[in-house]
Amino acid sequence: KQEVTQIPAALSVPEGENLVLNCSFTDSAIYNLQWFRQDPGKGLTSLLLIQSSQREQTSGRLNASLDKSSGRSTLYIAASQPGDSATYLCAVRGNYQLIWGAGTKLIIKP
């Protein structure tokens, strides 16, 4: 059974820092991995989707990498801003539908 883990559970950094969020999964037989952002009491915003055949995807200040064989993905946020404060979720698409991590709650201090 696929398990998705995100470390750390929470992270607080000063504005301007580059940071890395981690996602690991137990079953490497995946179709894709998606990173989402969730603001308090709000919906889920898709940030990046990496297909299983890809190694990374970039969107603006965000870069996501995928190492399927080791069951890991990272989300790199460059030059963090207070507006980046949110919970970041990764979700893995395998034979079953999206299996989700518990998220990393990110706080960017001005």
Add this chain to the structure above:
Amino acid sequence: EPEVTQTPSHQVTQMGQEVILRCVPISNHLYFYWYRQILGQKVEFLVSFYNNEISEKSEIFDDQFSVERPDGSNFTLKIRSTKLEDSAMYFCASSEVTDQETQYFGPGTRLLVL
């Protein structure tokens, strides 16, 4: 930019009552989904829907749950007899052509069962 919408944003109901949660997926999308997130817990998949039938469903999606696309735009989730443990945020999502593409989520319906 097209978006998924959901109504109502909040719903309070008594245990044992039926509730219907409504979603309008993005208009040219073919796959539709329901997920739920119990407060403080992970997001959980409930069901996917394609070509007017259920494509996949999880163990959570038992006989108390049903989905329907009553017309060309709405996608509904019905809970026949709500239980306290059904209290959660329910998210609808859609994807364009396949279920391996980016899924776009609505803002959610917060359901509270008393």
